[in-house]
Amino acid sequence: MTRGFRPLLRGSTYAGALFAYCGALVSLPLLPFAALPALAWPSAPEGVRIALTVLVWAVLIGVLGLARTTRRVLIACARRMLGVPLPDPVAEPPRPTAPTRSTAPGSDRLRTPLWLLAHVALGWAGAQSAVLLVGAGLLLPGGWAGAEAGVSVRGWSLRPEHGWQSWAAALGCLLLAALLCLAVTGALRWLAPRLLGPSSAERLALAAERERALAERNRLAHELHDSIGHTLTAATIQAAVAGEVLGADPEAARAALRSIEESTRAALEDLDYVLGMLREEQTATAPPRSLADLPELLDRLRHAGAVVEPELAGDFTRVRGTPARAAYRILQEGLTNALRHGAGGPIRVTVTATPDALRLSVVNRTGSGGGSGGGGSATTAFPTSGHGLPGLTERVRLLHGEITAGPDGPDHWRLTARLPVRVPA
Structure with missing residues (x-):
């Protein structure tokens, strides 16, 4: 009551x-x-x-x-x-292209x-x-x-x-x-x-805005994972190299320390950029990495003691925008996994630009008997857990491309990707 x-x-x-x-x-x-x-x-x-x-x-x-x-x-x-x-x-809610029973203009x-x-x-x-x-x-x-x-x-x-x-x-x-x-x-x-x-139009606009914000946050999360993960892997290897040659070859140790400084500075720039975007601030840091930064990435790997054999075909520097950024992150992730899980030896990096596609490939050794058969060594060469390979697959899927990762012969691992692009004339 x-x-x-x-x-x-x-x-x-x-x-x-x-x-x-x-x-x-x-x-x-x-x-x-x-x-x-x-x-x-x-x-x-x-x-x-x-x-x-x-x-x-x-x-x-x-x-x-x-x-x-x-x-x-x-x-x-x-x-x-x-x-x-x-x-x-x-x-400004979007105008529906064709009126329906539930969303009459x-x-x-x-x-x-x-x-x-x-x-x-x-x-x-x-x-x-x-x-x-x-x-x-x-x-x-x-x-x-x-x-x-x-x-x-x-x-x-x-x-x-x-x-x-x-x-x-x-x-x-x-x-x-x-x-x-x-x-x-x-x-x-x-x-x-x-x-x-x-209204129905406003709900569509709000849903589109939420989807855009979620996609942007996912993209930034991939950027941060790729950048920081690569930097930590390279810095760890370079620090180990510097510790081993510190007494016998001080100059090589200093070169490794300089490489650590350069790679961590680049990672800090990427981190500042991502945090600025998350806070919706106008940040003055460098834009996201693209294929134009590939030589710097390869140099950092060489300073870490890796042997990199690049094969570049076509004018890939003219590939800009999202495909160029995605290509850089794909190569960065593939090289990081080659350093982290590979068994030494040269790392072959292939980048081929054609008028309609960009083809990428990273091949590294996995150790004796690690390729064929899809056994445990194949998993250690390129792990399918975590955020690395799923993140790359998501990037390539959004660009309507193709990506494969798996054993290549008895003792190698290959990561390949194809991104559809339009190279400007």
Whole structure:
């Protein structure tokens, strides 16, 4: 029983009703303009002039709801007064290329005028009824208006004969007024998500924006994984080399330390770039790596003691944009795995640029007996767990390319990729 009356004791119930009543008051300045056609037609019957005034008034209210600023203000007020979680409208929702039954072009645009009309209608009906009920609740007790206290509306009258009846009727009127506020607030809360919530076009725009943000974050995660993973692998090998030759060949040790410094500085630039993008800041760091940075990558591997045999064919430096960045990361990941899991020996790197495709290949030794048969050594040569190979596969898939990784003969591992590109003339 107490739980049923709990909504009547909440301030949000009466805040929502006040919101409705304020909507009715805000519509009053339009009433004189709505009455002009009726005033210009004095010979019409009174009922016709009243209906004409109400019709013009509704049209003016609906036209006011077509403005995008009006929708923003209404959404902010509904969030505050009704407590309904409504997202901000999208600045420019995309226009559907072909209208469907559920997403007709004009239906979404008419939702705000419909909300305004419902808001004003509920406000006027609720305000008039509330004033009548509260007035009756205050006037019916005999102590306020004498022994003949009563309420009369359009021929209907309420005149309790005894004092206790007056107080009971007054309490009933006040309870009805509270229930009316609850009904008006509930109706507005039910209508708000349907008329002020995201339209079908706005929901598509929000979904597209979330998908774009997720794809960008995934791309940045791949960038960070590839850059930091390669740098840590190369720095570890270079530090081991420096430690072994520190006494016998100080110059080689210093070269290894310089290579560690250069590779970690490049990794810090990549990290700064990724963090700046995640924070949506304008960062002044270098742009993401591309094929133009391939010579620097190969030099760092040589400083780590690796023997790299590059085979470059075609003018791959003219390949720009996403394919160039993806190609660099594919080669970086393949070389990192060759350093981490390979068995020494030369690493063959092939990059071939043609007018319609970019072909990449990284081949390294896996040790004796590690290739054919797909046994355990093949797995150690290029692990299929973690984020390396799945990340590369995802990159290539998004570019509609092809990638393979597996044993190449008895003791080699090969990573190959083909990226469709269009080399500018």
